Amino acid sequence: MTEIHTPRLLLRRWNDYDLAPMAEINADPEVMRWIGDGSVYDLEQTAEAIERWEEEWDEEGFGLFAVELLGSGELIGFAGLSVPEFLPEIMPAVEIGWRLGRQFWGQGYASEAAHAALEFALEDRGLDRVVSITRAGNTAAENVMHKLGMELELATTHPEYGFPLRVHAIDLTQYA
Template identity: 65%
Template sequence: MTEIRTPRLVLRRWLDDDVVPLSEIHADPVVMQRIGDGTPRSPEETAQDIEAWEEEWDEEGFGMFAVELLGSGELAGAVGLSVADAPAEVAGQVAISWRLGRVFWGQGYASEAAHATLEFALQDRGLDRVVAVCRTSDEASVNVLDKLGMQAEGTAQHPVHGYDLAVYGIDLTQYQE
C-alpha cells in the first residue's frame, strides 16, 4: 500500500470509511466552485470518484491520495495524479490536482500535500513531467503551483464549460526538492 508521510499529513490510498467525509467536502458549493462545473457531488458520485481513483492506481501506478491529518486522522481531502483528458493542451499528460475541505484552507496543507505528491511523481514513479490546470481566477491554487516551482505555460479554455484555465508544468530538470 502506497503511503507518504509529511510533517502533518498522511497521503494514502482510499478506504470505505472515506466516502462520508469526502462526501461532506464534495457537498460544499464553495469547494466545488473550483472543480468541473461547480456542482456539489452526491455521496453516490463521491463513491464513484473514489472507485475511479482506485482503478487509476491499479492501472497507472499512481492516482489520487486521501489526505489525512497526521494528528487527528481526520480526512482533509484529496491530492494526487491523473492522466488528463482535457483541455487539449495537456491531454494525455500526468496532471496534479487537489481538493480540500474549506476548514483546511489557508493552513498550508495543499502545498504540503502537493509537494509530497510532486516528489512522488518525479522521483518515485520516474515521471519526466507533471502538468496542472486551474481556473485563472483561483489565486489560492496558482499560489500552490508557484510554491511547487511549476511554470506558467499559457492558458486554455475548459472544453465543456468555457471558463479560462491557467496551464502549468514542470519537468524533472526543473524540479528542486
C-alpha cells in the same frame, strides 16, 4: 500499499471510511466552485469518484491520495496525480491536483500534500513532467502551483464548459 508521510499529513490509498467525509467536502459549494462546472457532488457521485480514483491507481500506478491529518486521522481531502483526459490539447500529461475541506484552507496543508505528490511523481514514479490545471481566477490554487516551482505554460479554454483555464508545468530539470 503506497503511503507518504509528511510532517503533518498521511497520503494513502482510499478506504470505506473515507466516503462520508469526502462526500461532505464535495457537498460544499465553496469547495466545488472551481471544479468542473461548479456543481457539488452527492454521496453517490463521491463514491463513483473514489472508485475511479482507485481504478486509476490500478491502471496507471499512481492516483489521488486520500489525505489525513497525522495527529487525528481525520480525512481532510485529497492530493495526487491523474491523467487530464478532459483537455486533449495537452496530452500526454499527468496532472497534480488537490481538494481540501474548507476548514483546512489557509494552513499550508495543500502545499504540503501537493509537494509530497510532486516528489512522488518525479522521484518515485519516474515522470519527467507534471502539469497542474486551474480555472483562471483561482489564485489560491495558482499560489500552490508557484510554491511547487511550476510556471504558467498555457492559457486555454475548457473544452466542455468554455471558461478560461491556466495550465502550469514543471519538469524534472526545473524540480532538481
